[in-house]
Amino acid sequence: MSHDWPLWEVFIRSKGGLSHKHVGSIHAPDAELALRHARDTYTRRLEGVSIWIARSSDIVASDPAQAGELFEPAESKVYRHPTFYDIPDIVKHI
Amino acid sequence: MSGATLTADAGVADEQRAALFDYLLRLGDDALILSQQLSEWCGHAPVLEVDLSLANIALDLLGQSTLLLDAAAKIEGGTRDADALAFHRDVLAFRNCLMVEQPNGDFAQTITRQFLYSAFQAPYFAQLTASTYTPLAEIAAKALKEVTYHADLAAEWVIRLGDGTYESRQRMLDGLDWHWRFVDELFDMDAIESGLAAAGIAPDRAALRAEFDAKVAQVLSDATLPAPEYPRATRGGRVGHHSEHLGHLLAVMQFLPRTYPDAEW
Numbered sequence: 001m002s003h004d005w006p007l008w009e010v011f012i013r014s015k016g017g018l019s020h021k022h023v024g025s026i027h028a029p030d031a032e033l034a035l036r037h038a039r040d041t042y043t044r045r046l047e048g049v050s051i052w053i054a055r056s057s058d059i060v061a062s063d064p065a066q067a068g069e070l071f072e073p074a075e076s077k078v079y080r081h082p083t084f085y086d087i088p089d090i091v092k093h094i
Numbered sequence: 095m096s097g098a099t100l101t102a103d104a105g106v107a108d109e110q111r112a113a114l115f116d117y118l119l120r121l122g123d124d125a126l127i128l129s130q131q132l133s134e135w136c137g138h139a140p141v142l143e144v145d146l147s148l149a150n151i152a153l154d155l156l157g158q159s160t161l162l163l164d165a166a167a168k169i170e171g172g173t174r175d176a177d178a179l180a181f182h183r184d185v186l187a188f189r190n191c192l193m194v195e196q197p198n199g200d201f202a203q204t205i206t207r208q209f210l211y212s213a214f215q216a217p218y219f220a221q222l223t224a225s226t227y228t229p230l231a232e233i234a235a236k237a238l239k240e241v242t243y244h245a246d247l248a249a250e251w252v253i254r255l256g257d258g259t260y261e262s263r264q265r266m267l268d269g270l271d272w273h274w275r276f277v278d279e280l281f282d283m284d285a286i287e288s289g290l291a292a293a294g295i296a297p298d299r300a301a302l303r304a305e306f307d308a309k310v311a312q313v314l315s316d317a318t319l320p321a322p323e324y325p326r327a328t329r330g331g332r333v334g335h336h337s338e339h340l341g342h343l344l345a346v347m348q349f350l351p352r353t354y355p356d357a358e359w
Contacts, residue, residue: 005141026143029254036247037143040150 007056008034010041012048020052106169106227110293113286114227115169116189117296119179120332122162123190126180127340128211129155130347131198140201147247151208154240161233168229181351185341186334193276195331195340199269202262205251206269212245213309214280214302221297230295249313256317263319270314270322278327281306 005027011020023042028034034053043051062070078084087094106114132152139145163176174182193211198204219241222234255262281299283291290296314321330336350357 027141028143033250036250040147041143044150
């Protein structure tokens, strides 16, 4: 049966103020039941206060083969981290 | 039965204790037997997600039955606890309604049973939160959110199956055809519950029928299913007249603690 059902990605907000985080995926025939399946599968132990679901086929992902050109250029740019800079003593509240 | 030994018993008139004990068994046994039936799906449901859904409902109901049978044991005031009531009572002493002891059948039959029972239990427990017997009101308040979710999930499945494929629709029709005869018993009032209702301890079941019928009609309409009819209701669970199914269920459920009374988890 499940191979007839689309796959859905599940995102859970663990508590107010935090972002939703990807926790896994489930099968369900439609969005309403996907939400309930996500609740029954991933929030049994008080893991969350809010659930997002999205059709897995609607997720646009980067190509692992392009990892080099996408991500490696950032390796040599340490000055993009705030810790790269010395903060003058006169600057307060940082 | 001994006299009042627990503070939780305060406010219960002596002449109401026997009725209240019987009533708590009715509520506790409904939850216990339905939980046991649902737990048999564990590892056998059509898909993993549904397996978890049914197990979650079974665990919710098991928790409710533990609280209700524990309250019953306290009212009884003797040596029996919730476990003794669950595992060392014989079939004739069970007070659950006939609907919850019906076999799981296929998934549609299980969903039909859950939909009809939860559609009754949700508004009933909503009323029960106003019980003048505080322990019962507290149990109902805790259980109400669980039961509301059960009713919602089961209704969603009734709609999917009824308005699904030719086969899922036929199976839903068969499930309704089987279970509809057990609906009237859910709303029966007798001398025991009428007395408790007059004291504000128990809700009036009969007064909730119109709300139940409206909810069922709405969901069945969404599911494109016809309103069920059955010429004659079947009842008897509240006085211990059970179907053969309950004996088989208890044989499985009670086997271990009866065979090994000292067994520990």
